[in-house]
Amino acid sequence: MTDREARPSTDEEHAPLLRSSEYDDIPNGTSHPSFGExxxxxxxxxxxxxxxxxxxxxxxxxxxxxxxxxxxxxxxxxxxxxxxxxxxxxxxxxxxxxxxxxxxxxxxxxxxxxxxxxxxVPPPIPVPTTLPEEKPCLESHCIVLSASILSSLDPSQDPCENFYNFANGGWLRAHPLPADKSSFGNFEFLSQQNQQVIQRILESNYSVGSVDDQILTKLRDFYTSCLDERRLNEIGTTPLFHLVRTVRKLYSGNDTDITGQSTYGIDKKVQGLTAAVAFLHSRRIGALFAFEVEGDVGVDPNHMILWFSQPELGLPSKEYYEEKSTRNVYKRVVERLLIVLADEDEAESRKRTISAPEFVDNEDPNVWPPWPWPPWGGDGDDDKPTTPINRTEEAKKLAKKVVKFERKLAKASLDLDILYQDPIATYNPVPLSNLVDVLPEIHFPTYFSTFTPRSFPDRIVMTYPQYAASLSKILNETDSNVIEAYLVVRAALNLSPYLGMGTEAWQAHRTLLETLTGIKKGAVGDRAEYCVNQVENTLGFAAGRYFVNETFGGDSKVKGTKVITDIVEAFKESLKDIDWMDKKSAKAAAEKADAIRVKVGYPISPDTRDPRSIARYYGAVKVDKNDFFGNILSSATSDEFKKWLQLGRRRDLNSWEMYPSMVNAYFNPPSNEIVFPAGILQPPFFAKEWPNYLAYGAFGQVASHELTHAFDSAGRLYNQEGKLVQWWTNYTSNGFQVKQDCIIKQYSAYTIDDGKGGKIHVNGNLTSGENIGDTGLIQAYRAWKTQYHVSEKAGTEYLLPGLKFTRDQLFFISFARIWARAMKPAAAVQRIRTDPHSPSRYRVDGTVSNIPEFAKAFKCSKKAKASQKC
The missing domain is CATH 1.20.5 (Single alpha-helices involved in coiled-coils or other helix-helix interfaces)
Structure with missing residues (x-):
């Protein structure tokens, strides 16, 4: 080694753990040249x-x-x-x-x-790996459902400013209001579909079994009697006249002696009025007052007693009697009905004169009429010459007096916002003797004997005690012939729709209907549709048996019930977060929610599954395929007597107030139950194969609405047993009142067009309970979110093709779509005055504006209408 050679360092590692193969053949002791060398x-x-x-x-x-x-x-x-x-x-x-x-x-x-x-571009910041994009369902039912949603929308609308139009603008354009209808929306659309199912059953000839065949025969005969328009026109006004003749005969009190006292020691006038009113009520024709049989909510909600209340009127509400134009139309209709019945009476008299001339003196009490009718027919003194009577002028004068009489009854009636929304003000239990003393013009023992010959109440509830006193005063200051004419008109208005369309009575009633609802003059809908509707209204539980068999199979009831119970659980969970509700009240509210009876699909009293139960329920209804008018009366009488049979008994907790095919639902405070017929568990409200975000948005709204009624302005006053009692603390009641006042103020600011260039405000007091019920949508949303992780794994949160919306947005769209509705201005005005529900537009826009989750889903600004929360 020369002096120029460097000495290797003693620290240099000559044997790496892994060696490269290119140096394997180098002799040991030889140094490796560097890369630079x-x-x-x-x-x-x-x-x-x-x-x-x-x-x-x-x-x-x-x-x-x-x-x-x-x-x-x-x-x-x-x-x-x-x-x-x-x-x-x-x-x-x-x-x-x-x-x-x-x-x-x-x-x-x-x-x-x-x-x-x-x-x-610098390398991106690492992010978590995302799941692959979800693929939508492409099965046929998914495509159809998606197309239905897309076609209902109006994308030109801002959902944060006008969500109702955004969700329903397309549907409204595609479904112009039919000329024969005053209102048409998704509720009516589904009702038509349900009726078409029943119509196919009625028009078929299939046989099921002996008992079922008996039921189907009754249904089909009723339907046939309604369809036979030719026969109805041939019969004319005769059926109505015979009923009116009975009313007149009873009112006249013919079974009295020469002293003017009846054989029962009752004043002739009192007995006559009592008998006539009882006869009308037994046919479900309202007049003077009304009795209902309901639980004694102050003592025992399941003990059924009598409730005395105000009657239905010839016009929808007291406001109409203050409108001169409406009064004038009503007077002309009353006048026409009086003349028609007088003409019928004259024709009957001529027939009797020809067939039995020996009775022309009209002295025999068995010959009708036994006293002068109509009231303008003379004074009955044969010694004096009779002055010719202008029947039209006399009818006009009498009609004016009848309308004036009704106007007094309307003024004496309780306002609907109190009648519907204040159960404390309308619960006034008194001994029966109080009513007897205040209203001596009616002999109530005689009246009750018409319905319950072996049971007489000793205690009743008066919804408005002052009305009885006012009625007594009105009766005393009104001429007898006016009261009689009023009773006749009540019968005619109720029953003339069941006559042939060619009769004057039917046409007179139709004129009033067109005025009040805005239906196009002369536009009459399909007769078959009308007749199926009559079958439902009169024999609904019988028709419902076959409707349920056709439409409510599989697990529809199970899935529908789960939506409801999920919402109940979400409601209970939310109680702990309500800042105005203390723990004591929250605990009681949860107990009431747990105690609510949930009924879905169909009743068991009568039992829809058992044809014998249905046959027994309608055993008293006599049906003749040639007598539509008589069938209507038979059904009405049967229903009325069923009602009175409950008096003094325990509530039948298995009974329903709605038939299975009905597109509706309800909450009954005294029985603490929520009920959902199979009729509403159909698209666009519900389908068992729907993704859950749609089902909870649409049917979930219906379910949460009824649940929330248990805690609305009226429902909150009933405890879990249905008893009217203070069960919230004062602190909680005061906090609720603040929220309720806000809702009342919010909805009172909404208006509708009256069709005459003016605006009418929503009655926030009348609608407060229903508006609060609508806010229950938030519970449906929470219930959906709570179960989401389970339903997602189960595959019931699948996406639909072509919809560029989030699931949250589709939840709210599904809710809004059920309220699509077109309506005539006149019908909208009537709804404002009489309906405790707000117009459909505000049931959507008003509701979402009180739900922060909606604004979040659609990214609405704080200034948007949808963000203006109560």
């Missing part, structure tokens, strides 16, 4: 021609590579900008230099440099 050695060697060629090729390759690197970086930059705007970029200059140096005289030093400048 090898490069320098090559550089000192003379370049051969081959080396020169390779060097030039390398320089060209390096230059080409640099160009491709620049192009690739630019392409990457453009793609990055498309994927994500706004990211920072960096400009990079790429320089490639190749140098060849030789000591040979024949080759000088050669240097080549390639420069490429481009903009590069």
């Amino acid at each position: 090898r490069v320098n050695s090559i550089a000192q060697e003379p370049l051969t021609p081959l080396t020169k060629i390779l060097l030039v090729l390398g320089l060209v390759l390096l230059l080409t590579s640099s160009i491709f690197i620049g192009l690739f970086a630019g392409a990457q930059h453009r793609l990055s900008l498309e994927r994500e705007e706004g990211k920072h970029t960096t400009t990079v200059t790429i320089t490639a230099t190749a140098t060849a140096t030789t000591t040979s005289n024949s080759v000088s030093i050669t240097t080549s440099t390639a420069i490429s400048t481009t903009t590069l």
Whole structure:
């Protein structure tokens, strides 16, 4: 080793853990040349021609590579900008230099440099890996459902400003209001579909079994009697006249002696009025007052007693009696009905004169009429010449007096917002003797004997005690002939719709209907549709048996019930977060929610599953396929007597107030139950194969609405046993009142067009309970969210094709769609005055404005209408 050789360091590792194979053949003890030494050695060697060629090729390759690197970086930059705007970029200059140096005289030093400048995007910040994009359901039912939703929307509307139009604008354009209807929406649309199911059953000839065949025969005969318009027109007004003749005969009190006292020792006038009113009530024709049989909510909600209340009127509400134009129309209708019945009476008299001329003196009490009718027919003194009577003028005068009489009854009646919304003000239990003393014009023992000959109440509830006193005064200051005419008109208005359309009575009633609802004059709907509706209204539980068999199979009841019970659980869970409700009241509210009876699909009293139960229930209803008018009366009488049979008994907790095919639902405070017929568990409210976000949005709204009624302005006053009692603390009641006042103020600010260039405000007091019920939508939303992780795993939260909305947004869209409705201005005005529900538009827009989750789902600004929360 020479002095110039460096001594290897003693720290240098000569045996790496893993050796490279290229050094395996080097002798031991020989040192490895460094990378720099090898490069320098090559550089000192003379370049051969081959080396020169390779060097030039390398320089060209390096230059080409640099160009491709620049192009690739630019392409990457453009793609990055498309994927994500706004990211920072960096400009990079790429320089490639190749140098060849030789000591040979024949080759000088050669240097080549390639420069490429481009903009590069720095590598993205690592993010968590996301799941692959969900694929929507492409099965036929999913496509149809998606198309239905898309077609109902109006994307030009801002959901944060007008969600009702956004969700329903397309549907409203595609479903113009039919000329024969005053209102038409998704409720009516579904009702038509349900009726078509029943119609197919009624028009079929299939046989099920002996008992079922008896039921189907009754249903089909009733339907046939309604369809026979030719026969109805041939019969004319005769059926109505015979009923009115009975009313007149009873009112006249013919079974009295010469002293003017009846054989029962009752004043003749009192007995006559009592008998006539009882007869009308037994046919479910309202007059003077009304009795209902309901639980004694102050003592025992399941003990059924009598409730005395105000009657239904010829016009929908007391406001109509203050409108001169409406009064004038009503007077003309009353006048026409009185003349029609007088004409019928005259025709009957001529027939009797021809067939039995010996009775022309009209003295025999068995010959009708036994006293002068109509009232303008003379004074009955044969010794004086009779002055010819202008029947039209006399009818006009009498009609005016009848309307004036009704107007007094309307003024004496309780306002509907109190009648519907204040159960404490309308619960006034008194001994029966109080009513007897206040209203002596009616002999109540005689009246009750019409319905319950073996049971007489000793205690009743008066919804408005002052009405009885006012009625007594009105009766005493009204002429007897006016009261009689009033009773006749009540019968005519109730029953003339069941006559032939060619009769004057039917047409008179139709005129009033067109005025009050705005239906186009002369526009009459399909007769079959009308007749199926009559079958439902009169024999609904019988028809419901076959409707349920056709439409409510599989697990529909199970899934529908789960939606309801999920909402009940969500409600109970939310109680702890209500700032105005203390723990004591929250505990009681949870107990009431637990105690609510949930009824879904169909009743068991009568038992829809048992044809014998149905047959027994309608055993008293006599049906003749040639007598539609008589069938209506038979059904009405049967229903009325069923009602009175409950008096003094325990409530039948299995009974329903709605038939199975009905598109509706209800909450009954005294029995603490929520009821959902199979009729509403159909699209667009519910379908067992729907994704849950739609089912909880649509049917969930219906379920949560009825649940919330248990805690609304009226429902909250009943405890879990249905008893009217203070079960909230004062602190909680006061807190609730603040919220209720806000709701009342909110909805009272909403208006509708009256069709005459004016505006009418919603009655926030009348609608407060229903508006609070609508806010229950938040419970449906919470219930859906709570079960979401389970339903997602089960595959019941699948997406639909073509819908660019989130599931949360579709939940609210599904809710809004059920309220699509077109309505005539006149019908809308009537609804404002009489209906405790707000107009459909405000049932949507008013509701979502009180739910923060809606504003979040649609990203509404705080200034948007949908963000103006109560």
